[in-house]
Amino acid sequence: MTDPRPTQAELDAFLKAEFPQTRCTLEAIDDDGVVMAHPIGETELRPGGTVSGPVMMTLADVALYVAILARVGIVPLAVTTSLTVNFLRKPRADRRVIARCRLMKLGKSLAVGEVWISSEGEEEPVAHAVGTYAIPPQR
Amino acid sequence: MTDPRPTQAELDAFLKAEFPQTRCTLEAIDDDGVVMAHPIGETELRPGGTVSGPVMMTLADVALYVAILARVGIVPLAVTTSLTVNFLRKPRADRRVIARCRLMKLGKSLAVGEVWISSEGEEEPVAHAVGTYAIPPQR
Amino acid sequence: MTDPRPTQAELDAFLKAEFPQTRCTLEAIDDDGVVMAHPIGETELRPGGTVSGPVMMTLADVALYVAILARVGIVPLAVTTSLTVNFLRKPRADRRVIARCRLMKLGKSLAVGEVWISSEGEEEPVAHAVGTYAIPPQR
Amino acid sequence: MTDPRPTQAELDAFLKAEFPQTRCTLEAIDDDGVVMAHPIGETELRPGGTVSGPVMMTLADVALYVAILARVGIVPLAVTTSLTVNFLRKPRADRRVIARCRLMKLGKSLAVGEVWISSEGEEEPVAHAVGTYAIPPQR
Numbered sequence: 001m002t003d004p005r006p007t008q009a010e011l012d013a014f015l016k017a018e019f020p021q022t023r024c025t026l027e028a029i030d031d032d033g034v035v036m037a038h039p040i041g042e043t044e045l046r047p048g049g050t051v052s053g054p055v056m057m058t059l060a061d062v063a064l065y066v067a068i069l070a071r072v073g074i075v076p077l078a079v080t081t082s083l084t085v086n087f088l089r090k091p092r093a094d095r096r097v098i099a100r101c102r103l104m105k106l107g108k109s110l111a112v113g114e115v116w117i118s119s120e121g122e123e124e125p126v127a128h129a130v131g132t133y134a135i136p137p138q139r
Numbered sequence: 140m141t142d143p144r145p146t147q148a149e150l151d152a153f154l155k156a157e158f159p160q161t162r163c164t165l166e167a168i169d170d171d172g173v174v175m176a177h178p179i180g181e182t183e184l185r186p187g188g189t190v191s192g193p194v195m196m197t198l199a200d201v202a203l204y205v206a207i208l209a210r211v212g213i214v215p216l217a218v219t220t221s222l223t224v225n226f227l228r229k230p231r232a233d234r235r236v237i238a239r240c241r242l243m244k245l246g247k248s249l250a251v252g253e254v255w256i257s258s259e260g261e262e263e264p265v266a267h268a269v270g271t272y273a274i275p276p277q278r
Numbered sequence: 279m280t281d282p283r284p285t286q287a288e289l290d291a292f293l294k295a296e297f298p299q300t301r302c303t304l305e306a307i308d309d310d311g312v313v314m315a316h317p318i319g320e321t322e323l324r325p326g327g328t329v330s331g332p333v334m335m336t337l338a339d340v341a342l343y344v345a346i347l348a349r350v351g352i353v354p355l356a357v358t359t360s361l362t363v364n365f366l367r368k369p370r371a372d373r374r375v376i377a378r379c380r381l382m383k384l385g386k387s388l389a390v391g392e393v394w395i396s397s398e399g400e401e402e403p404v405a406h407a408v409g410t411y412a413i414p415p416q417r
Numbered sequence: 418m419t420d421p422r423p424t425q426a427e428l429d430a431f432l433k434a435e436f437p438q439t440r441c442t443l444e445a446i447d448d449d450g451v452v453m454a455h456p457i458g459e460t461e462l463r464p465g466g467t468v469s470g471p472v473m474m475t476l477a478d479v480a481l482y483v484a485i486l487a488r489v490g491i492v493p494l495a496v497t498t499s500l501t502v503n504f505l506r507k508p509r510a511d512r513r514v515i516a517r518c519r520l521m522k523l524g525k526s527l528a529v530g531e532v533w534i535s536s537e538g539e540e541e542p543v544a545h546a547v548g549t550y551a552i553p554p555q556r
Contacts, residue, residue: 052244084223332475
């Protein structure tokens with residue numbers, strides 16, 4: 001039985017193919033999970049210089065997906081079943097947002113993970129998410 | 140004391156000014172809440188014809204924001220503090236998604252609301268969200 | 279194939295057998311879902327006359343469970359996978375709390391429902407919950 | 418200005434006074450948060466030897482409350498505004514459940530924290546919770 005786990009390059013290629021419009025980038029994979037980033041520019045800011053909440057929700061959702069694929073192999077049919085996001089602080093307008101995702105549980109049909117999001121180079125988290133993904137049985 | 144509640148046209152103008160890139164549109168306001176919509180096209184679909192989760196999260200977040208503004212007046216500093224989304228069914232790839240948002244609580248500093256999302260013309264919901272917004276004190 | 283749906287009396291008997299210590303009571307079942315209640319006395323109050331949050335979480339959890347059993351038949355192994363509760367207002371100290379639970383989705387392996395909780399005789403909700411249950415395949 | 422932070426003995430005394438029926442015990446306080454425990458016996462088990470979900474929700478709720486009091490001083494009016502719990506694995510029927518709570522944010526009016534729950538002596542978490550508390554302004 002071969003190891004289903006893709007390399008970072010394989011995951012990156014998959015991400016670019018499946019989400020051609022995504023601005024999320026895969027920064028690192030390790031045994032604990034994955035690190036992803038999203039640039040912040042005009043598109044991501046709201047008046048007042050706030051990073052839009054949906055940017056962080058999108059990043060959290062993609063990070064969970066990639067963290068699952070990094071463990072079970074590339075299963076494009078995994079779907080989000082729930083996501084809870086708490087917004088904690090105002091992110092910086094001039095830095096990327098970085099998401100660190102770690103799986104809490106990876107069952108046969110359900111994966112649960114958490115994501116901490118912070119502005120690049122800052123310690124305090126700006127948002128925290130917990131999400132669940134359904135993993136299709138046929139793998 | 141004047142009624143702080145904006146008209147649908149005022150809210151629509153505000154939405155276009157504050158979120159110039161948004162594709163969410165305000166369809167209706169009534170005493171219970173607001174109805175908003177999001178078109179579905181290439182940008183919103185993932186391979187397999189699934190509407191991307193972040194599209195629905197974005198719509199839910201904006202619908203909550205607009206439902207609050209419809210009640211308290213245009214307070215551009217209200218910020219999302221939490222959002223929980225449950226994805227229930229696969230939306231149709233060929234129809235808009237429609238969000239009906241109703242506030243559960245509108246306190247001085249915190250508003251809580253729920254959003255039901257369905258494909259236009261369908262009865263079964265495709266997603267449900269509950270969100271909280273912090274309302275700044277100076278209004 | 280026989281209808282798996284139990285009567286209210288059957289559900290009530292099951293509830294008393296499986297949860298001998300519960301103070302939750304089944305008040306009604308209809309096509310939309312179930313209504314359950316919990317008495318409020320010394321045990322449920324915290325200093326200041328507040329109904330304890332865990333009483334409402336317990337009631338929400340049991341109401342979801344019973345709403346699922348009312349539809350799929352008595353499947354004692356269904357387990358809660360997530361519960362999100364928003365506390366909206368202070369319940370009355372001198373009335374029962376009433377939970378109305380409605381399922382949003384009843385899939386083969388996952389059920390999602392919402393629960394509105396209010397003080398008996400009052401219209402405004404005191405809490406709202408959304409929960410998911412995993413339903414075991416062997417039924 | 419005096420340090421508002423209570424000692425572990427003071428918090429323990431407060432907990433016993435405010436929640437005379439609680440079976441939750443305070444095990445440790447440190448700069449990161451608090452550790453609390455709940456015994457498991459007949460009352461906490463459901464048929465099949467499963468620890469009841471409400472026991473874990475109650476423990477999570479109390480742990481968040483105590484973690485806030487440990488930082489801001491004994492403010493008995495802090496109230497839970499939301500709690501999201503994900504149940505991950507079946508706890509052991511023969512061991513206490515242990516909750517480790519850490520605050521993510523402690524603002525003037527809102528605190529957000531997470532709680533990891535595991536069976537005593539086991540590494541894998543059995544549940545994870547994220548909760549928000551409203552802190553009254555007059556302190």
